[in-house]
Amino acid sequence: MVENGKYVQIHYTGKFDDGETxxxxxxxxxxxxxxxxxxxxxxxxxxxxxxxxxxxxxxRIPAEEAYGEHDEKLIxxxxxxxxxxxxxxxxGMTIGIQAENGQxxxxxxxxxxxxxxxxxLNHPLAGKALNFSIKIIAINDEPQLQHDxxxxxxxxxxxxx
Numbered sequence: 001m002v003e004n005g006k007y008v009q010i011h012y013t014g015k016f017d018d019g020e021t022x023x024x025x026x027x028x029x030x031x032x033x034x035x036x037x038x039x040x041x042x043x044x045x046x047x048x049x050x051x052x053x054x055x056x057x058x059x060r061i062p063a064e065e066a067y068g069e070h071d072e073k074l075i076x077x078x079x080x081x082x083x084x085x086x087x088x089x090x091x092g093m094t095i096g097i098q099a100e101n102g103q104x105x106x107x108x109x110x111x112x113x114x115x116x117x118x119x120x121l122n123h124p125l126a127g128k129a130l131n132f133s134i135k136i137i138a139i140n141d142e143p144q145l146q147h148d149x150x151x152x153x154x155x156x157x158x159x160x161x
Contacts, residue, residue: 001050001051001052001139002035002048002049002050002051002052002136002139003035003036003049004035004036004037004049005034005035005036005037006034006035006139006140006141007032007033007034007035007138007139007140007141007142007143007144008032008033008034008035008048008051008136008138008139008140009030009031009032009136009137009138009139009140009144009145010025010030010031010032010048010134010135010136010137011025011026011030011031011134011135011137012024012025012031012132012133012134012135013025013026013132013133014130014131014132015130015131015132015133016128016129016130016131017128017129017131022125022130029145030137030138030145032138032143032144032145033045034143035048035049036049041061041065041066041067041130042065042066043059043061043062043065043066043130044061044132046065047059047061047132047134048134048136051136052136052139053136053137053138053139054135054136055135055136056133056134056135056136057133057134057135058131058132058133058134059131059132059134060129060130060131060132061129061130061131061132062129063126063127063128063129063130066125066128066129066130067122067123067125067126067127067128068122068123068126068127069126069127070122070126070127071122071126074120074121074122075110075118075119075120075121075122076107076118076119076121077115077116077117077118077119078116078117078119079116079117080112080113080114080115080116080117083116083117089109089112089117090109090112091109091110091111091112092108092109093108093109094106094107094108094109095107095109095119097119097121105121106121107119107120107121108120108124
């Protein structure tokens with residue numbers, strides 16, 4: 001049975017309320033995480049507790065237990081000249097912004113005008129309720145799957161940082 005501190009492997013399909021699939025592990029490797037450690041969104045951590053191998057479950061995670069509500073405070077305008085000095089900005093482009101602590105944060109360019117480039121630092125799934133269908137594949141005391149860090153800025157105990 002899944003308990004806090006156990007490593008759980010799941011297959012999952014995530015959908016929005018309108019039925020559109022936003023992510024799935026179908027046909028690939030299962031997702032492995034340490035239950036209760038914060039490696040996944042809070043609603044997923046809560047949902048797996050008490051489940052057993054081969055058990056399936058469907059549940060809905062409200063935005064506040066997933067990636068949070070969309071926060072207008074995370075929308076910024078950068079001077080157009082500064083951005084153009086580094087790249088050719090396009091609406092819909094995701095760029096990396098370096099935070100004061102050195103961490104790189106993805107930012108979506110939402111609009112461009114003669115004054116500046118408007119970027120949104122909210123997670124792309126912020127403000128959205130998420131519906132999941134999951135199946136428990138394995139429960140272990142230690143991680144069993146190797147995490148591929150290609151494309152990551154580095155690994156820590158909870159995956160990519």
